[in-house]
Amino acid sequence: GKRMTVPAIKSRKADGSTAQPIVMLTAYTMRMAQLLDPHCDVLLVGDSLAQVIYGLPSTVPVTLEMMCAHGAAVVRGSWHSLVAVDMPFGSYESGPELAFASAARILKETGCAAVKLEGGEAMAPTVRFLVERGIPVIGHVGLTPQAVNALGGYGARGRSEAEAAKILADGRAIADAGAFMLVAEGVMEALADDLTRAVTCPVIGIGASATCDGQVLVIDDMLGMFERVPRFVKRYADLATEIDQAVARYAGEVRGRSFPTAEQTYRPKPQG
Ligand code: KIV
Numbered sequence: 001g002k003r004m005t006v007p008a009i010k011s012r013k014a015d016g017s018t019a020q021p022i023v024m025l026t027a028y029t030m031r032m033a034q035l036l037d038p039h040c041d042v043l044l045v046g047d048s049l050a051q052v053i054y055g056l057p058s059t060v061p062v063t064l065e066m067m068c069a070h071g072a073a074v075v076r077g078s079w080h081s082l083v084a085v086d087m088p089f090g091s092y093e094s095g096p097e098l099a100f101a102s103a104a105r106i107l108k109e110t111g112c113a114a115v116k117l118e119g120g121e122a123m124a125p126t127v128r129f130l131v132e133r134g135i136p137v138i139g140h141v142g143l144t145p146q147a148v149n150a151l152g153g154y155g156a157r158g159r160s161e162a163e164a165a166k167i168l169a170d171g172r173a174i175a176d177a178g179a180f181m182l183v184a185e186g187v188m189e190a191l192a193d194d195l196t197r198a199v200t201c202p203v204i205g206i207g208a209s210a211t212c213d214g215q216v217l218v219i220d221d222m223l224g225m226f227e228r229v230p231r232f233v234k235r236y237a238d239l240a241t242e243i244d245q246a247v248a249r250y251a252g253e254v255r256g257r258s259f260p261t262a263e264q265t266y267r268p269k270p271q272g
């Protein structure tokens with residue numbers, strides 16, 4: 001099969017609503033990408049790798065090097081899904097030219113098709129600059145984790161009328177600047193509904209609304225790898241328990257010398 005393209009994703013909302021919702025998950029490694037790829041339209045190499053892979057307290061310390069290394073691994077592990085890579089904090093905010101250099105490096109070093117960046121109206125000129133120069137951009141509004149130091153936490157956004165209006169304006173500005181897709185994270189449901197209706201590009205929800213044009217989750221969260229996850233995460237598996245039980249069995253067999261057995265050891269071939 002052929003890999004999903006930006007125009008194909010955009011055209012899902014051609015008639016103003018998305019008949020076939022867009023399936024998106026994060027991926028950070030080759031093997032996980034291989035497993036998710038057949039089921040997804042978009043694989044996002046999120047800067048959530050900060051917490052998921054590196055145990056960092058926020059996404060703020062993530063570097064271009066980290067995003068490029070994991071982005072390349074996910075591209076190598078997929079053949080069907082469109083791969084998008086997050087631009088890390090500090091690699092784009094100061095201006096369109098820095099953003100272009102960073103985004104170009106991500107595309108060149110990973111082979112991904114698109115980048116994602118956080119922010120609203122202030123980032124619109126940067127989105128336009130990238131799009132006009134051949135770099136497809138996904139926007140990200142609402143709860144923008146790279147701004148955790150300004151927001152003061154990871155609570156839902158758009159609770160007040162003023163904040164909801166601001167986020168709606170942010171989403172419109174990024175869409176008008178040419179973003180082919182928009183992630184709406186951690187926003188009130190009604191705001192997500194309004195935003196989905198207000199823009200012509202697909203809106204992908206995470207902690208948003210079922211009326212969005214698609215959904216995304218952090219893969220480790222939905223697989224039950226973490227004890228504490230946000231309210232908007234539904235757990236589709238309990239891998240932490242699976243892994244705990246498997247490793248406990250292994251440890252017991254090592255300590256009891258019942259692993260390895262003949263099946264797992266090399267012995268001389270019988271001589272004829
Ligand atoms: O970094 C990430 O995983 C994301 C998604 C949650 C949208 O930005």
Ligand code: NA
Nearest residue numbers: 046047048086
């Ligand atoms: Na992110």
